[in-house]
Amino acid sequence: MYGRGTTDAKGNLLCHLRAIAAFRDAGVDLPCSIKVVFDGEEESGSPSLPAWVRANTDLLKADAALSFDGGFGGSNRPRISFGSSGLLFVEIRARGAEQDLHSARARLVQNPAWRLIWALTQLKTPDGRIHLPGFYDAIRPVTHLEREMLEQAGWDDAAQQRDLGVTEFIDGVSGVDAHERLLFTPTCNIAGFATGWMGEGHKTVLPSRAACRLDFRLVADQDPNVLLATLRQFLDDHGCADFEMEDMGSIEASRTALDNAFADVVIDAARQVYGAQPETQPTGDASGRQGVWLGGMLGGIPAAGTGVGPPAWRGHAADEFMVLDYYRNGIRYAARIWELFGQQSLGGTS
Amino acid sequence: MYGRGTTDAKGNLLCHLRAIAAFRDAGVDLPCSIKVVFDGEEESGSPSLPAWVRANTDLLKADAALSFDGGFGGSNRPRISFGSSGLLFVEIRARGAEQDLHSARARLVQNPAWRLIWALTQLKTPDGRIHLPGFYDAIRPVTHLEREMLEQAGWDDAAQQRDLGVTEFIDGVSGVDAHERLLFTPTCNIAGFATGWMGEGHKTVLPSRAACRLDFRLVADQDPNVLLATLRQFLDDHGCADFEMEDMGSIEASRTALDNAFADVVIDAARQVYGAQPETQPTGDASGRQGVWLGGMLGGIPAAGTGVGPPAWRGHAADEFMVLDYYRNGIRYAARIWELFGQQSLGGTS
Structure with a gap:
């Protein structure tokens, strides 16, 4: 049917x-x-x-x-x-000048895309660590029974990688450890980022706006509402109090x-x-x-x-x-x- | 007419x-x-x-x-x-998995948007410094006559800021110094950045591709061809040898x-x-x-x-x-x- x-x-x-x-x-x-x-x-x-x-x-x-x-x-x-898993999904918007400018003005006028990128880099570093205060504190440890269930699940790196269209996992993690990471760790993912002009033609523009969407996959017992407030505070504390942040939805793990x-x-x-x-x-x-x-x-x-x-x-x-x-x-x-x-x-x- | x-x-x-x-x-x-x-x-x-x-x-x-x-x-x-001014305009493209994935997979699969953002942050830091080796070395100093011409030009901060739609310049620079910065300093500007989904609806996607466009406004005697090669080397040296880089055009200062x-x-x-x-x-x-x-x-x-x-x-x-x-x-x-x-x-x- x-x-x-x-x-x-x-x-x-x-x-x-x-x-x-x-x-x-x-x-x-x-x-x-x-x-x-x-x-x-x-x-x-x-x-x-x-x-x-x-x-x-x-x-x-x-x-x-x-x-x-x-x-x-x-x-x-x-x-x-x-x-x-839980989820916290937000859009963050940064503004610069009132409208897009000739990019030569970038010597005097701050580019909101740079500000947003610098803020994101402080939020999550290349080692994968997420720097929201308390982010990892509430996480419920993996129990012996849960790990045992993973070990019996028959996780297959090669099959998973083929399915995902990749040749390796982050940090080279593999086997049951990869499976555990997929199910028991939170992440901060850039689901979208848009600024300036990326279409046909050569527009060297200084954008007036930049926006990104972040989704955090959460695990028990992280509270998406607490993290939403922490993220707002993080932006405020890192010179981005003027950034708009929209709560696009959350789900408890x-x-x-x-x-x-x-x-x-x-x-x-x-x-x-x-x-x-x-x-x-x-x-x-x-x-x-x-x-x-x-x-x-x-x-x-x-x-x-x-x-x-x-x-x-x-x-x-x-x-x-x-x-x-x-x-x-x-x-x-x-x-x-x-x-x-x-x-x-x-x-x-x- | x-x-x-x-x-x-x-x-x-x-x-x-x-x-x-x-x-x-x-x-x-x-x-x-x-x-x-x-x-x-x-x-x-x-x-x-x-x-x-x-x-x-x-x-x-x-x-x-x-x-x-x-x-x-x-x-x-x-x-x-x-x-x-001179100009160097490039598009940089990063790739992750073969196609966009459910964002829960971000725990195991690297997000090319994060990699691109981390690379950009290494290229230009929040202090405005551009970290391409030798970037500032070739710059011809401002002469006494050139500075004198600026001083006679009647630069007006308020009028310029009104015209640009901003209330301040980067670093709070003002007056003839602002004018000098506009004409005699190079910059690295994000003219565009696109990844994932930023349209209507809530798509928590792990993007397979991310791309940005950078334009560098150059001053005498920076050589855009030299800088293009330096930028490629910079990406290679910072773990981004797999990034594609397209030369979208350059002009000598x-x-x-x-x-x-x-x-x-x-x-x-x-x-x-x-x-x-x-x-x-x-x-x-x-x-x-x-x-x-x-x-x-x-x-x-x-x-x-x-x-x-x-x-x-x-x-x-x-x-x-x-x-x-x-x-x-x-x-x-x-x-x-x-x-x-x-x-x-x-x-x-x-």
Whole structure:
């Protein structure tokens, strides 16, 4: 079945609704109490969700949180993630003269592009270090279990580099260390920079404006709101109080403990339904307000995120697709998670 | 008379042709031998001119060089310049992965925008210093006469700042020092920088490419070709040997001596024709291969550049104009320069 959303996330969401219907049609009580939250803003960072969750914590009270989104990896095994990255995204704008000038005037008139570049270089040095005060202080250490999960993940440098179109990683990092860096370290990335004239022709202009966009991928427990204020202070402290800074959105990082029964439930359900060991990752490199994030917002209840889409399901493309067998197994996967969770709550073993 | 080129430079050029015709029509010998060079590429830096001049130095042999281009200043006095800035214009391109990536990958994949920014910061520091080896070594000192000419020019900080749309100059420089800096110091200007996504929407991308354009305004006797090679070496030496660098054009700086009889001739001719002291400047902030440049190419013969267009003649705009009185006076100006030059060559005084 082809069409945008067939997997991401209509197919995924429907698995849960069909599982609930299947229990009901069979005249069987639900194995546990289920509260369903639909969020239509996930692709734009779910900006309305935090306030809504904070306003409805009693309604949302639960023992565990789960999201279904995305799908299988290339190895044709279900993926289960126990966290996601945070994000802080800002645009910074510097101004010089009232309008662009003949570049000969650069001897007397400050170029805002130089000022912005000098500020950026103070923010992040060639060694990769990010110089926001306290930036690294709040980072939650990698646990033994998380590292162990990475070691079992079968990270392949050559395959990853081929996929990314590079021949080496920063600092020559490799193997499990590269995988750990991808999932457990924050970064400060220049997502855009524009000033002056870069089109056809030879315009030697002194630009009146320069702007850049920075995105910080964050890890637990860095607080994007604290860092936003720190960044503003950093600019002020480095002679750039006149720079405008626009908050273009942020997402909290999330990470759930691996040594809990709910993690076992989700992994066991995948094993039972698919007859294979799932791909598990202790946290994700991308950002989103999903199951594990919700678990964090609800006081750190056990949480996980997984999905049922077929391998290479072409998320967001016009020819995104769902394979019906994967959809039907997805319903079984959802139902099995709840059955196991219900047994566990009753004192059974998974 | 309105139209592109009515002043710059058709009106200016015609003054000389009409002056020659006037001598002929009056049955009078030309007061001196005149060689006329028309260059149709001035607005794009006259890229073909240097090779042609080098191939025709015998043909061009002369005692002085003069160009007519541009026109009067706001004070309604003719401007005479005894030099012009040089220029080196380059585009530098850095590459990262084969294509743009999700910005979460910035933890493992180098961002070419960061590399380019770090290189630029090493090239020019916040104190304005340009760190190309030897960059400042070849600079010809400002002479007493040149400084004196600046002191007489009536530089007005407030008027200049209003005109440029700024409230202060770099380093708080002011007065004649500001004027000297504008005319006698080189700079390195970011004329453009582009990477990633700066359009509508929130794309947190790890760019695969970043590019910038730098223009260096040069002063006598900095050699743009030497600096081009030095810049390439600088990039190589700072870990950027993989950066592409494109030479987008260069122009040699020029400056002629002020203590020579030809300078007196041009100034006296202006005084006599316009009944006013001309605006003289020892060199110009803009770049071009014009009269003084040609004088330098011909072994450093005395040279000058001036023009006859009316104040605010709107150069290059669709409504550029020439006022007929200015055109007619321009013919007299051209003729008077040659008469005075002829007298001088015959041992007369100006």
